[in-house]
Amino acid sequence: MSKKAIVLQTTLELITKQGIRATSLSQIIKTSGVANGTLYHHFKNKEEIISELYLMLSQDFGTVVMRNLPEEDTKKQFAIMWQNLFYYFVNNPLAFIFSEQIARSPEIPTSLKNQARQYYKDIEAFFRETIRKKEFKAYDILVMEELFFGNVVSLVKLYENKGGNLKERCINQAIEISWKGFLKKAE
Template sequence: MTSRALENKPATNKRQAILDTALNLFVTQGFHGSSTAQIARQAGVATGTLFHHFSSKEMLLNELFLSIKQEFAEDILQVFQGLDLDTHPQRSLKASAQKLWNRAIDWAIANPIKQRFFLLYALSPELAVDVREQAMNSILGFISKLLTQGQAMGEIVTFPLGLMLDNCHGQYLASIRFFTDYPALGQDPLHREASFELFWRSIKA
């Protein structure tokens, strides 16, 4: 490891410690119930260090949302890349979408705290609109590609893409809310299949 990497490592660790602590506090105490002083103290850093990395608590929330959304996207992107829809356009779009859906549900079940964070803040007024747009259009841009391809193939309704993306997101949040309330059903094939069918019927042509 280079000397520059060694110099950067502590700052990276502090930043991640702040994000991890904020995640737990925002989920357990709420955004307004968690002060920056408390976050810094539990993260083991000075309050000034927190503000060095995040200019405000709102900025901390935004960055936390984006970092978790990036982690989520990287996980399900592995499935999307394996579908190779450009090379195999004849492959069932519905079957491909179902693989992505199941991977997304699996991620939520495997990451309960981050899942609860999404449920609490994905539609929260505390989260900046441009942050939501960045998460959906940049980080999750491959979802837009899948929808656009489905529309071109006549398998998905040709409604405005932005509205479609928000609808897909809402369907996903509704499903993980249900599986959060009834965790055993998250592994039940009947309920898992039904959750996807509800989603698919809302967007199919």
């Protein structure tokens, strides 16, 4: 792992454990084991580390959600998108905590959140296309994305509360409920 990657990983671990404000640059340096000069070679300050981490994880979310989608079937695409995000969060608990506690906090500037939207263009395009094809109701795209995300997050929390013991049937039910909430016509 590169020194830059070590700094980013250490920062992720620290801020998910104790928050952005409680995590100091000196603590990042000490915990990462990276020399001052090396850290400053890659980053000007803590804010730059947080920004890069935020954008990196946003890009991961956007990429993971759209992975391995079939060409045509919208319902299958939706289910795979849903499962992709669910299993990404289950298998990457720090990314899940970051997305829930840090990414949505007021400590992340709106300008950075707006910059990260570029990584969700394919997700946005999916919802726009389903509306255009009159498969989904014509809701605000941002609301649709947030509700999609929120449904996945709710099930990840249930999964965690059950100690990782959640039947596939429950996951499929959650996907079906989420799907039906967006549909223009009932199935």
